[in-house]
Amino acid sequence: MITSARVLVVADRPGAYPTIGAAVLDAPDGAAVEIAAGTYAETLELTGRSVTLRAEEGASVVLDGSGADWPTVRAVDGALTLRGLEIKALDGIAVSVHRTALTVADCTVVGRIRPAISVHASSEFTISGCTVSGAGTGIVVEGAGGQIVDTVVREISGDGIVVALGADPVIRGCTVSGCGGRGLYIYQYSRPEVVDSEIGRTGTEGIGVGGGSTPLIRRTGVHDTRGPAVTFAAGCGGTVEALRPSNTAEPAISLAPGCTVEVLAESSAAAQSGPVDELLADLDAMVGLPGVKAEVRALVDEIQVNEWRRSAGLSIGAGSHHLIFAGAPGTGKTTVARLYGKLLKALGVLPDGGFVEVSRRDLVGQYIGHTAEKTAQVFEKALGGVLFIDEAYTLSRAAGNGDFGQEAIDALVKLMEDYRDEIAIIVAGYTTEMTDFLAANPGLASRFSKTIEFENYSAAELLLITDRMVAGGDYLLDPAAGEPLTAYFHRIATGPNFGNAREARRLVEGMRKAQSQRLRTLGRRPTLDELRSLLADDVITAAG
Numbered sequence: 001m002i003t004s005a006r007v008l009v010v011a012d013r014p015g016a017y018p019t020i021g022a023a024v025l026d027a028p029d030g031a032a033v034e035i036a037a038g039t040y041a042e043t044l045e046l047t048g049r050s051v052t053l054r055a056e057e058g059a060s061v062v063l064d065g066s067g068a069d070w071p072t073v074r075a076v077d078g079a080l081t082l083r084g085l086e087i088k089a090l091d092g093i094a095v096s097v098h099r100t101a102l103t104v105a106d107c108t109v110v111g112r113i114r115p116a117i118s119v120h121a122s123s124e125f126t127i128s129g130c131t132v133s134g135a136g137t138g139i140v141v142e143g144a145g146g147q148i149v150d151t152v153v154r155e156i157s158g159d160g161i162v163v164a165l166g167a168d169p170v171i172r173g174c175t176v177s178g179c180g181g182r183g184l185y186i187y188q189y190s191r192p193e194v195v196d197s198e199i200g201r202t203g204t205e206g207i208g209v210g211g212g213s214t215p216l217i218r219r220t221g222v223h224d225t226r227g228p229a230v231t232f233a234a235g236c237g238g239t240v241e242a243l244r245p246s247n248t249a250e251p252a253i254s255l256a257p258g259c260t261v262e263v264l265a266e267s268s269a270a271a272q273s274g275p276v277d278e279l280l281a282d283l284d285a286m287v288g289l290p291g292v293k294a295e296v297r298a299l300v301d302e303i304q305v306n307e308w309r310r311s312a313g314l315s316i317g318a319g320s321h322h323l324i325f326a327g328a329p330g331t332g333k334t335t336v337a338r339l340y341g342k343l344l345k346a347l348g349v350l351p352d353g354g355f356v357e358v359s360r361r362d363l364v365g366q367y368i369g370h371t372a373e374k375t376a377q378v379f380e381k382a383l384g385g386v387l388f389i390d391e392a393y394t395l396s397r398a399a400g401n402g403d404f405g406q407e408a409i410d411a412l413v414k415l416m417e418d419y420r421d422e423i424a425i426i427v428a429g430y431t432t433e434m435t436d437f438l439a440a441n442p443g444l445a446s447r448f449s450k451t452i453e454f455e456n457y458s459a460a461e462l463l464l465i466t467d468r469m470v471a472g473g474d475y476l477l478d479p480a481a482g483e484p485l486t487a488y489f490h491r492i493a494t495g496p497n498f499g500n501a502r503e504a505r506r507l508v509e510g511m512r513k514a515q516s517q518r519l520r521t522l523g524r525r526p527t528l529d530e531l532r533s534l535l536a537d538d539v540i541t542a543a544g
Contacts, residue, residue: 006373011036011056020044020053020063027051030377035061035085043068043092046075055084062086071096071118081381082107093118094135097125102146104130111135115162119144125169126354127151138176141167141192154178160199163213164188170195177201183222187211189474191238193218200224205231206248212474214238223247227254234258275346276300283339287468288461289332295452296340303347320449321349321424322416324438326431327454330500333428334388336454341386344424351422354385360394363408371407379415379423387425393433396440409440416447457500459489466504470534473508480536488543510542517541 008023008031009016017023021042023033032052037059044053044063053073055061061084065072069091073082079101086108087094094109095102096118102125109116109132116135119125125146131154132138138153143165153160153176160176160183163169168191176183176199183199186192187210194217199206205227209215214237221244222229229245229252232238237260245252255261280300283293309315321344325333338355345353358378365371379387389395395405416425429437431453438445457465463485470477485507492503515538519526 006031008033030374039064044073048077050079052081064088066090068092075100115140137162141169143167149173159185163190163192166190172196182208186213186215194220209236228252232259232261237261279339279343287464288457292452320420322448323426324448324451325426325428326434326451330502331454333454337386337388337426350384352384356382357388359390364404371404372411375408375411383422389427391429392427393429393437396437413441413443459486462489462504465501469508475534476532478535481539484536484539507542511538514538514541
């Protein structure tokens, strides 16, 4: 363990804080609050904070907000980690987060009327090894991406897990049972992946899909339900693969007219070939990047062969999994870094394949010694997975930011070597500036095994990326829009501030706004086709 991060203790003993709230008020960002055994009748409101709340080793800690009709723990615009706690609520939500990076690990979360856990508009979350029970709804995920892993949701009066507002979490290895409503309800254009899970004893269907959603349901058992195993409403799509229904209403998979659902009785070839090939297929599905894809495949081949040699008793060369991603913004570096972490987990190299993204402000402190503490805290959070440092060159003295960035680099060099087999660090930035970054410490360059160059997307590739973004938002692009789109991407590609795929994202947002303004002037309610269609005029308006 890395112990440089600030730790505040809550306990009934001298020198400790008497309440969790008092400790949180004093805790600097990135600190951990360690809680002794006991029941704490408190509720916590965190805004713009980054903090960890964890039970002392072996301690039974209950955070009891039963006397309040607001959330027991609420966090907004920050980062929150909960470990080893029992969190209770009656009239309120037990854990509620908005725009917050959330980790809930090895916790018991109990509610009664409202959802036990509510995750809204968060870029990343992880709920793992938890038990959720007794609530009106077990877990609600709205407009968020992340994962629910190895978690039990049971004895819920309504729906077990609800995925809404375009959310796309991975639900893996979970058990949902004893729900008065559905075990899992997916709606409002959501795209979750439900894998290797069990759903049973529900008051209606096991899994309900509505509102234009397109889930992937793979190798999941559904049993003892009053309704069908899975129901799809009109206009929904997705894939159901290797479903295991038992004692459900007939038909086991109920498809409304107008569905575009692929139902596979057995696992597809991609699933049978294992998670590594599945992840490589995800890599291949990305637009462009032929050189990057070849480099990643070469790394996977080398790791796999080394594992075979090790198991055969043969020697292998020492090496790390740290990488340099060089190239302009918006070229897919973050997406590839996430996939790389998952590949390392699938290959057995890293234990969890998690992903932590940071920049200079997350590592650099405000006074001497603070930087090493912040860097160690971030490093510890990323152990077992990938630590992705964006615009890493801003840490070097050459970037003109003083010596505290250099302190972070020096701390990273030592940690990278000490924990070489427990983490993969990926630093990213412009090619030229990354050269200056590597020169900031004599041992830094040798810590990285490879530099992977990310080239700019071509106009044709940006057009394909735009098509995917449009389709993902349930819009249809008028064929006549192709010409102004291509012309726009050709025009901006030579500009000094060209942002690659970020330009495509900005343009799609502008097209949606232009469509909204156009439809508001119709003087009537638009038809379904009009609501979905983006026209050439919308492109021209968005492109200025």
